Every structure is written in C-alpha cells, then in structure tokens.
Amino acid sequence: MKIARNLSKADKKMLRSVFWRSWTLNASRTGATQYHALGFIYTLLPVINRYYKTPKDQSAAIVRHTTWFNATMHINNFIVGLVAAMEHQNSEDPNFDPNSITAVKASLMGPISGIGDPFFWGILRVIAAGIGISLASTGSVMGAILFLLLYNVPAFLVHYYALYTGYAIGASFIKRLYQSGGIKILTKVASLLGLLMMGSMTASTVKFKTILQVSVNGSKEVMKIQSYLDQLFIGLVPITITLLAFWLLRKKVNVNIIMFGIMILGIVLGLCGVC
Numbered sequence: 430m431k432i433a434r435n436l437s438k439a440d441k442k443m444l445r446s447v448f449w450r451s452w453t454l455n456a457s458r459t460g461a462t463q464y465h466a467l468g469f470i471y472t473l474l475p476v477i478n479r480y481y482k483t484p485k486d487q488s489a490a491i492v493r494h495t496t497w498f499n500a501t502m503h504i505n506n507f508i509v510g511l512v513a514a515m516e517h518q519n520s521e522d523p524n525f526d527p528n529s530i531t532a533v534k535a536s537l538m539g540p541i542s543g544i545g546d547p548f549f550w551g552i553l554r555v556i557a558a559g560i561g562i563s564l565a566s567t568g569s570v571m572g573a574i575l576f577l578l579l580y581n582v583p584a585f586l587v588h589y590y591a592l593y594t595g596y597a598i599g600a601s602f603i604k605r606l607y608q609s610g611g612i613k614i615l616t617k618v619a620s621l622l623g624l625l626m627m628g629s630m631t632a633s634t635v636k637f638k639t640i641l642q643v644s645v646n647g648s649k650e651v652m653k654i655q656s657y658l659d660q661l662f663i664g665l666v667p668i669t670i671t672l673l674a675f676w677l678l679r680k681k682v683n684v685n686i687i688m689f690g691i692m693i694l695g696i697v698l699g700l701c702g703v704c
Contacts, residue, residue: 436593439479444510444593447472447509451509454468465497466498470494473494480520493531500541501541501546501550503549503585504541504549504587505541505545507541507595508534508538511537511598512530512534513599514599515530516530553579635667635668639703
C-alpha cells in the first residue's frame with residue numbers, strides 16, 4: 430500500500446500496535462457518558478505514549494478521550510487514524526486547539542456509521558450468509574467456512590487500511606487546515622454536528638407515554654393526559670428527564686445512581702399504572 434510505504438518505521442510500528450489493539454475497541458461499555466471510551470483509550474495508548482513525553486501531557490490526552498465513542502467496527506479505524514494524526518500535531522504545535530480533536534471525533538461517528546452499518550450489516554453479511562446457507566443446506570461444511578471468509582476477509586482489510594488512510598490523510602489535512610485558518614470553522618461545525626447527533630439520539634431513544642386518564646366531571650368522558658402533553662410539547666417528559674440527568678451529571682452525581690434512579694422511577698410508574 431502506497432500510504433504505508435510513505436510512513437517511517439516508527440510510524441509503522443506504532444500503527445501496527447494500534448491496529449491489533451483496535452480489535453478490542455468495542456469491547457468496553459462503561460456507562461452513558463463513556464461508551465467504548467476505555468477501548469478507544471487502550472487503542473490509542475501507543476500514540477499517546479510516543480508523542481507525549483511527560484505524565485501530565487499523557488494524562489491530559491487520556492482524559493480527553495474519556496468521552497462517548499460509538500461507530501461501526503472495522504471502518505471506525507479511520508477515525509482512530511485521524512485522531513492519532515491530530516494528537517501528533519497537538520504534541521508538536523503549542524497553538525493547536527486540542528478541543529478540535531474531540532470535536533472532529535464526535536462529528537465523524539455519525540457519517541462513518543452511516544456508511545459502515547449498511548455495508549457490513551446490511552450488504553456484506555447478508556450476501557455472505559446467503560451464499561454460506563445455500564452451501565450448508567446441501568450438507569457441505571464449506572457453507573460455514575465460506576461465510577466466515579466472505580465476511581471476515583473484506584472486514585479485516587477495511588479495518589487495516591482505514592487506520593493507515595486516516596493517519597496519512599490526517600497529517601496533510603490538518604496542515605492545510607491550519608495554513609488556511611479553516612481549523613476554527615471545522616471545530617465549530619464539528620461541535621454542532623456532534624451536538625445534533627446527540628440530540629437526535631436522545632429524541633429517538635428516550636421514550637415516555639402515559640396511559641393515565643382522568644374522568645371529566647364524573648361523566649363517561651375521560652381526558653387522556655398524554656394527548657394534552659403532546660399538545661403542550663411533543664416529547665416534553667423525555668426532554669425534561671434528559672435535561673435533569675444532564676444537570677445531575679454536571680453536579681457530579683454518579684452516573685450509576687442516575688441510571689438506577691430512572692429504572693426505579695420507570696418501574697414505580699409502571700406499577701402505579703401511570704405508563
């Protein structure tokens with residue numbers, strides 16, 4: 430690969446270590462605010478240890494990545510490579526804005542997953558399974574073997590080359606951005622995209638629908654509370670709960686307490702017939 434040939438021996442050694450570590454990236458799930466964060470940090474440790482020489486700088490880089498990360502496995506290595514290049518630039522340039530690293534990382538999760546999920550889960554896996562099942566139905570053991578090869582060989586190659594591509598593109602891309610002054614615009618846009626993605630996830634995953642009804646003046650007619658809530662503001666209760674959870678997190682309340690509190694509240698409301 431031309432990109433790999435243009436890298437130094439030290440770069441290749443570092444990226445090989447990152448590559449093998451990256452297979453564990455999606456293995457850690459550590460709560461609502463640090464989803465896959467530990468896996469990302471473990472993957473990026475060879476980069477952090479190489480480019481940052483003092484414990485203070487290394488700690489700052491590690492803390493920087495204790496944030497939510499979730500993108501399609503295999504192709505998410507493009508983000509890892511790009512982040513590695515940005516960390517390299519940050520270690521050498523005192524004027525580099527480290528906030529741009531997390532902003533760009535957050536903004537790429539959605540687009541990368543938008544490409545990776547349909548391809549790996551919706552196309553490649555289905556095609557590989559269809560061919561494998563057709564052979565397996567005849568009693569051939571090659572059905573299972575062919576399925577594993579058809580899916581895993583392309584996935585392995587994409588996983589490998591995505592990392593090197595992200596790192597190689599990142600180095601030249603960041604240099605051009607700083608020379609043109611576009612890094613400030615990119616950071617702002619990336620931050621907005623990251624917030625938009627998190628807002629969309631909140632709207633699509635946080636649900637509340639009450640079945641509570643109140644009779645009107647003793648008549649047979651009932652007033653459905655949910656319909657009135659929707660008239661006031663669709664999703665009023667979910668956004669209120671989300672903002673309350675965010676406020677508690679800002680107050681340094683343990684995330685496990687918040688999670689179990691919401692679970693207990695849901696159980697109590699369910700038993701009371703509210704939702």
